[in-house]
Amino acid sequence: xxxxxxxxxxxxxxxxxxxxxxxxxxxxxxxxxxxxxxxxxxxxxxxxxxxxxxxxxxxxxxxxxxxxxxxxxxxxxxxxxxxxxxxxxxxxxxxxxxxxxxxxxxxxxxxxxxxxxxxxxxxxx
Numbered sequence: 001x002x003x004x005x006x007x008x009x010x011x012x013x014x015x016x017x018x019x020x021x022x023x024x025x026x027x028x029x030x031x032x033x034x035x036x037x038x039x040x041x042x043x044x045x046x047x048x049x050x051x052x053x054x055x056x057x058x059x060x061x062x063x064x065x066x067x068x069x070x071x072x073x074x075x076x077x078x079x080x081x082x083x084x085x086x087x088x089x090x091x092x093x094x095x096x097x098x099x100x101x102x103x104x105x106x107x108x109x110x111x112x113x114x115x116x117x118x119x120x121x122x123x124x125x
Contacts, residue, residue, distance in 0.1 A: 003064045005089060012096065013057030019103075020050035026115070034113045042113060046106035053099030060092040 023046045028039045067084055070076070076084075110116040 003068075005092070006061050006064055009057040009060045009092065013054050013061075016050050016053035016057060016099070020047060020054060023047055023050060031113075031115050034115060038113055039115070042106060042109050042115060045102070045109070049099055049102035049106055052102065053096060056092055056095035056099060060088065063088050 023043060026043065028034070028036055031039060067088065071081060107116060111118060
């Protein structure tokens with residue numbers, strides 16, 4: 001039986017990966033009003049944030065598979081099983097929250113630079 005959070009981790013991992021691909025395809029030429037150094041710094045920080053989120057999610061699923069294998073083939077006491085399970089889940093949540101925080105910062109910077117526009121507002125002239 002799969003871990004209950006694995007489906008959530010897979011969906012979030014896919015969403016992080018799609019946004020990472022979207023960000024990777026953006027080119028500075030489409031935003032001539034932004035300094036090249038600022039654009040590159042923004043793009044690097046956004047890609048790193050999305051990569052962190054995707055890696056945390058897909059890593060959690062792989063780690064859960066490895067833990068299941070270990071628990072089937074090696075006898076572990078209940079406290080060890082609970083400790084491993086809770087620490088991996090809490091670690092995953094911490095990494096996803098950190099990725100989300102960095103993504104929000106990258107979106108804020110992109111709006112300041114004029115790379116992104118908040119829904120319902122007008123693009124810079």
